[in-house]
Amino acid sequence: MGLPNGVHHLAIATRDMKAQLTFFTQVVGMELEALYWMHGVENTVHAFLRLGDTCSLSFVQAPDMASIEPVMGVSHPGFSAGSVAPGAMQHLALSVPSEVELLALRDRLRSHGYWVAGPVNHNLCKSMYVQAPEGLVLEFATEEGAIDTEQWIDPAVVAFCGISPSELEGFMRPPPFQSQGGKVSQPPPNTRPNFVFTGEWAPRGEAFFQLTDAQIAAALDSPTPPVPKRRPAP
Ligand SMILES: [Fe+2]
Incomplete structure (x- = not known):
């Protein structure tokens, strides 16, 4: 009990939401499923692209991301084996159901002018690599069976x-x-690595650590979709 069983969504920063959505829908072929103001964050856009039945690839565009410059070798690896700062994403690998579909996707990428390396056989998977917008190093992989x-x-x-x-x-x-049914109380926020609130977020962040679970839920819950459901025509 209490075991993660998959990826719900991966959230990647962007300064150009439209460019990322164009690449992942028009070049890769994935479907846009959500595009809305990020809950509790002013002027920040959140997008979800469908990634199988239960997972999404997500992007976040906040106003200050326009002025934060990527640094090769620090925030971005540049290529699939490049180095980045600890904790940063080194590359993103998305599953493809079969090698036939991997080659079909390679055709699709190349027909849009993208240089693709692979597939290469790693035994535990076959992979190909491409550079997505904004320096995102992308791998597509297919595997047969569980890893031994x-x-x-x-x-x-x-x-x-x-x-x-x-x-x-x-x-x-x-x-x-053994599950405690959610009754374990919050430890002091400085007992482990924790969120670091920078810039204008700093004072709000310190206050955030003092909130109870109920107060956090009351502040951040957004149980209603942003667009009302259309009524069927009579
Ligand atoms: Fe990989």
Whole structure:
């Protein structure tokens, strides 16, 4: 209980929502499913593109993103093996159902003038790589069957990462946790890495840490879609 079972959405920053939506719908072929003001954030646009039945690829465009410059080797890797700052996304890999569809997608990308590397066979998947707008390094991958951990957890890499045999056992079989039904109280916000509120958000951020769960929900809940449902014609 309490185990994540998939990606709901990945949110990527953009300064040009229309350019990203154009690429992912017209070039890649994904469908736009939501485009609205981000809840609780002034003048900030949130978009969702359908990614299978239960997942979305999302973009966020805030006004100050227009003046934040990407830095190759810091915020962006430039290519699929490039370095970035810890915690930054190195690349984004999206699933494609089969190798036939991977090649069809490559045709689609190339017909729009995009240079594509691959597919290459990694054994655990076959992948191809393309540069999306704003320096987003994109991989499309297809795999057949689950990964065999016996063949894909390399003892040399385990040792390189400073992981002991007992820690490895714990990583592969995490300890169970008995649900408390949501009754565990909030720890002090400075006890672990936590949100960092910068600029004009700083004072509001400090106040945010003092709110109860009910107050946070009352402040941020947006249970109604932004556009009223059309009534069917009589
Ligand atoms: Fe990858």
